[in-house]
Amino acid sequence: MPKNALYAQSGGVTAVINASAWGVIEAVRGHPAHFGTCYAARNGILGVLEEEILDLDEEDPLTLAALRHTPGGAFGSCRFDLGDLKRDRAQYERLVEVFHAHDIGYFFYNGGGGSMDTAHKVARIGDELGYPITAVGVPKTIDNDLGMTDTSPGFGSAAKFIATVVREASLDVESAHTTSTRVFILEVMGRHAGWLAAAAALAQEYDGRPPMLILFPETPFDLGDFLTQLQMAVRTHGYCVVVASEGLKNPDGSLFSVAQSHDIYAYTQLGGVAPRLAEIIRQETGLKLHWSVVDYIQRAARHLASRVDVQQAYAVGRSAVEGVVAGEHSFMPVIRRDSDRPYRWSIDRVPLEAVASIERGLPPAFISPDGYGITAACRDYLRPLIEGEDYPPFDRGLPCYPRIRGVLRPQRCAPFRVESPG
Known part of the structure; x- marks a missing residue:
C-alpha cells in the first residue's frame, strides 16, 4: 500500500498560499498508485508534533477546490523552528512517532526560508532515525526573499x-x-x-x-x-x-x-x-x-491578486508532487524567468539545502x-x-471565501508537550 501524504503551512500567509495547497492536494489525489490519502496538519509543524492531523476526505470537494481563490492559511500556520537534531532529539522522535502512526511517508511544507530549513531537517529523519520520509518544500513569501527562485509565490x-x-x-x-x-x-x-x-x-x-x-x-x-x-x-x-x-x-x-x-x-x-x-x-x-x-x-x-501569482502558486504546489512521483526528494520547486518580453516562466527544482534559511535582498542594481x-x-x-486579474467569486457585493470543516483524525499517540527552542 502506498504511504500517505501530509501537507502543512508555515510562517506569514499570503493571498495565494491556498492555491499552492490545492495544487498539492489535487496532484496527490491524481496519483493514487503513488500516494495513499492526503492529510493536512493544523498549524504547521506544531500540528504534526501535537498530532493534529486533518482528514481532507471529510471536506467538501468544492470547498477544497475553492482554496485556489481563498486567502489566509486554510489549515492554520505557525512560526516555529525545529531545534537541533541532536540537542532536541525528542522533537524528531515525536515526528517519527506521528508519521508512523498515520502511515505518512511524504511531507510537503509550504513556507519561506525558515520553513525550507524545517523541511530539510525533516528530510534528514530517515538517515538519523531510520524512518523513510520524503520531505519537500513548497515556496511562498510576500517578502520575495527566497533564494534560487526568480520570484516567490505571494x-x-x-x-x-x-x-x-x-x-x-x-x-x-x-x-x-x-x-x-x-x-x-x-x-x-x-x-x-x-x-x-x-x-x-x-x-x-x-x-x-x-x-x-x-x-x-x-x-x-x-x-x-x-x-x-x-x-x-x-x-x-x-x-x-x-x-x-x-x-x-x-x-x-x-x-x-x-x-x-x-x-x-x-x-x-x-x-x-x-x-x-x-x-x-x-x-x-x-x-x-x-x-x-x-x-x-x-x-x-x-x-486584487495577480493572475500570474495565482498561476505560479498553483504550479509550485503541483510541481512538488510531480517531482516526488518522478523519484526526487528533499527539493523545492522554483520559478525560472525564461524571457521578459513577452514574459515567460517555467518551473525547476533545487535542493532544500540550497534554500534553507537563505534570504535574498534587493540587488544594488535595482x-x-x-x-x-x-x-x-x-x-x-x-x-x-x-499582471492580470484573478477575481474570486462575489456574492451580495463581497468575495466568497469558503472555510474547511477541519475534521481531525483520531489521535493514536500519547500527548506531547512542545518545548520552545532556545
Whole structure:
C-alpha cells in the first residue's frame, strides 16, 4: 500500500498560499498508485508534533477546490523552528512517532526560508532515525526573499496591492495638498529585503507622478538627507508620498523602529516606522501629513491578486508532487524567468539545502543612485509579476471565501508537550 501524504503551512500567509495547497492536494489525489490519502496538519509543524492531523476526505470537494481563490492559511500556520537534531532529539522522535502512526511517508511544507530549513531537517529523519520520509518544500513569501527562485509565490499579489493603493492614495493627496496633507507615509512589510517597498514605484506614471521617496532596508537611513529630499519634492510638486519598509535601518545597522521582541521564538516583530517618521517630519518641517500601515492587508488582499501569482502558486504546489512521483526528494520547486518580453516562466527544482534559511535582498542594481527609487531594470523585473486579474467569486457585493470543516483524525499517540527552542 502506498504511504500517505501530509501537507502543512508555515510562517506569514499570503493571498495565494491556498492555491499552492490545492495544487498539492489535487496532484496527490491524481496519483493514487503513488500516494495513499492526503492529510493536512493544523498549524504547521506544531500540528504534526501535537498530532493534529486533518482528514481532507471529510471536506467538501468544492470547498477544497475553492482554496485556489481563498486567502489566509486554510489549515492554520505557525512560526516555529525545529531545534537541533541532536540537542532536541525528542522533537524528531515525536515526528517519527506521528508519521508512523498515520502511515505518512511524504511531507510537503509550504513556507519561506525558515520553513525550507524545517523541511530539510525533516528530510534528514530517515538517515538519523531510520524512518523513510520524503520531505519537500513548497515556496511562498510576500517578502520575495527566497533564494534560487526568480520570484516567490505571494509576492506578486502583495506587490500589485501596494502599487494600487499607493496610486489611489496619492490621487487623494494630490487633490487637496494646497490646503491639506502635503506628505503621505505608507509603511510596508520587508524585514531585510525591500522588494515590497520597491513595488510601490510601479504606481508612478510616465510623468513621474506621484513624487515618491522609497526607504529600503538595504539603504542606511540618512535622516538629514531624507528631510532635504522630502522638502525639495514638496517645494517642486506640492506634495510627496513616502513608502517605508518596516526593516528600515539606521547608519549603524540597528533597526529604525521595533514593535515588539519575542525571545521565545527569537523573532522580532517590526513596525512603528511610519508614526516615528511622521513625528520627526512634523517636528523638523511643520508639514501637514498622514501615515498608514498596510500590515496584514497587503498579504490578505485576494480580491486584487495577480493572475500570474495565482498561476505560479498553483504550479509550485503541483510541481512538488510531480517531482516526488518522478523519484526526487528533499527539493523545492522554483520559478525560472525564461524571457521578459513577452514574459515567460517555467518551473525547476533545487535542493532544500540550497534554500534553507537563505534570504535574498534587493540587488544594488535595482536601487536608483540617489537611494530613494528603483531603476529601469527593477521596473522590468517587477512589472510582469503583477499582471492580470484573478477575481474570486462575489456574492451580495463581497468575495466568497469558503472555510474547511477541519475534521481531525483520531489521535493514536500519547500527548506531547512542545518545548520552545532556545
